[in-house]
Amino acid sequence: MPNSVLVHSPATLSNLGCGFDVFGLALTAPYDTVRLTRSSTPGIRIQHLDPYNLPTDPQQNVAGVALLALLKEVPEAIGFDVEITKGIMPGSGVGSSAASAAGAVVAANALLGSRFNKMQLVDFAMEGEAVASGARHADNIAPAIFGGFTVVRALQPTIDIIALPAPELWVAVVHPQIEVKTSDSRKVLPATVPLGLAVRQWANVAGLVSGFLTADYELIGRSLDDYIVEPARLPLIPGLAEARVRALAVGAIGGGISGSGPSIFMLNNTEETAQAVGAAMGSVFSELGIEFNVYVGPVGTQGAYVVSEE
Numbered sequence: 001m002p003n004s005v006l007v008h009s010p011a012t013l014s015n016l017g018c019g020f021d022v023f024g025l026a027l028t029a030p031y032d033t034v035r036l037t038r039s040s041t042p043g044i045r046i047q048h049l050d051p052y053n054l055p056t057d058p059q060q061n062v063a064g065v066a067l068l069a070l071l072k073e074v075p076e077a078i079g080f081d082v083e084i085t086k087g088i089m090p091g092s093g094v095g096s097s098a099a100s101a102a103g104a105v106v107a108a109n110a111l112l113g114s115r116f117n118k119m120q121l122v123d124f125a126m127e128g129e130a131v132a133s134g135a136r137h138a139d140n141i142a143p144a145i146f147g148g149f150t151v152v153r154a155l156q157p158t159i160d161i162i163a164l165p166a167p168e169l170w171v172a173v174v175h176p177q178i179e180v181k182t183s184d185s186r187k188v189l190p191a192t193v194p195l196g197l198a199v200r201q202w203a204n205v206a207g208l209v210s211g212f213l214t215a216d217y218e219l220i221g222r223s224l225d226d227y228i229v230e231p232a233r234l235p236l237i238p239g240l241a242e243a244r245v246r247a248l249a250v251g252a253i254g255g256g257i258s259g260s261g262p263s264i265f266m267l268n269n270t271e272e273t274a275q276a277v278g279a280a281m282g283s284v285f286s287e288l289g290i291e292f293n294v295y296v297g298p299v300g301t302q303g304a305y306v307v308s309e310e
Helices: 062-071 096-111 118-133 141-146 182-187 195-214 217-223 229-236 240-249 271-288
Strands: 004-014 023-039 043-048 079-085 149-154 160-164 170-176 254-257 264-268 292-298 305-309
Touching (some): 004 141, 043 062, 062 079, 096 118, 096 141, 096 305, 141 149, 229 254, 264 271
Parallel strands (some): 043 079
Antiparallel strands (some): 004 023, 023 149, 170 292, 254 264
16 A cells, blocks of 8 residues: 555535535546645644645644544554645635545545545545534535536435536636635525425426436526525625626526535536636626636546555
8 A cells, every 4th residue: 555645636516506515516627636644643734735824733624624534434543644735725616625625535545445435435524524614515525526427315314425427518617706605605595495496496406417417408508597595695796697697698508606606607518618608707707806717627527536656
């Protein structure tokens, strides 16, 4: 077994419009880099090689908490030295915390001879998400570990993740440099939902899965609409409505808020269209005087993976 491994762990989209807390999609970029080195000294020691000033106390760091959960299931007395370089800006809405937590447990599993399966790795990594957002949820963790398109069918009484083939689509993501706290974005959600809206939402959930499985891009576009969560969060992201209008005008299939925001994603059938869509969405925030980043790339076919080992 290697003594040290380097892992790339991808950004992810969650919700995908209609699939709140259920759907996830892996991206190819940006990604976090996690290096884990086995140590005979028990415990977790973390170093961040990025400018975000994140905590290095394992009890407060998403990767550290995930690793501590994993080590509870390891009988031998070992520890890990961890180096994290975040390519995914914290709070961007594209699975930053999930990438670090997933990358850490995938790296640890490689150093331990792959003794844990992917469902178990999801379980460990969700402990990191609980630190980041206050709740154990897997809509970003699942694609960060499985890759492609994932469905979180259940977390209780056992974790049940359905990993489906990645659609051959290109994704354009615009990340306006505004802060949307996950806790705030959850506070605005409705406590009850009218039955009629729920039925329309369920129909879109079925339609989106069917569209991905059959590569029916028109069906995907018709099914991405969210009637429950996105309308409640619309006031938190200035420019969202206009960004959607401009993206669709230049050929996007459809999209919406990534996770709790502020990032906005759009699915596209070609790289050329995705580049045009990224530019169109960016123009909205330029006019608003809001700084932004744009990411364009294909849907990721794999989750966190070992790049090198020593």
